[in-house]
Amino acid sequence: MGTNQQRREAAKRKLERQLARRAERAKRRKIIGIGVAAGVVIIAAGLVVVLTGQDDDSEGAATAQGGRDSCQYQKGGEAAKDVDPPKDTDPPAQGTVDAHIDSSAGPIDLTLDRKQAPCTVNSFVSLAEQGYFNDTTCHRISTEGLKMLQCGDPTGTGSGGPGYTFADEVDQNTTYPRGTVAMANSGPNTNGSQFFLVFGDAQLPPQYTAFGTISEKGLQTIDDIAKAGHDGSLDPSPGGGKPNKEVRFREVSVSA
Secondary structure (H helix, E strand, C coil), X not given: CCCHHHHHHHHHHHHHHHHHHHHHHHHHEECCCCCCXXXXXXXXXXXXXXXXXXXXXXXXXXXXXXXXXXXXXXXXXXXXXXXXXXXXXXXXXXXXXXXXXXXXXXXXXXXXXXXXXXXXXXXXXXXXXXXXXXXXXXXXEECCCCCEEEEXXXXXXXXXXXXXXXXXXXXXXXXXXXXXXXXXXXXXXXXXXXXXXXXXXXXXXXXXXEEEEECHHHHHHHHHHHHCCECCCCCCCXXXXXXXXXXXXXXXXXXX
């Protein structure tokens, strides 16, 4: 049997290997996040995978809505755009934040709910204030079954994120009616920067953090984008494709 020092060094090496594997998996993942049918569907390493169990990358993440202590933004993958994690890990859990998206397809105004998802709103505000969403495109729209527009990836591929992840803020009562803003993910507690805008009532399980609503004018903009259709590049699963009408965010600004 080895000495205590040897056991500690062996445990340290094992932990380092685990962290390296997690970082590599996070780098490869495409955060498609939402399929057209029930279940969580992602694309990883070119394959379509249905996640049926807990993802081990959630270890040590912030607790979910209803029992959180402070927000934890953990390093995960490479940042698609140079950005820092939020400095505030104990943000307000009351009130709303207005977000204005100046897009090439028209204005999209959002109301973000701190009470519903304080850590998520905190991250979105931080990213917006750092210009992370500026000059980015929405890479996916689904117009049948699940009706949503997915954005928030500077690479425009569905694989980009901010270089950190944080926990889900959901409960059994979370729903996704028309006008919902929610986070895309690649499994439990893997939120980053990608989000989706729901323009038709979505029958999804409560596995995606809903953190705000879309204005009526914003929904009109998204309806017009949906009418132009998509290229079908993600059919049949997870569904949809790149919008035929480009949706480029010129600027995303926020105000409390």
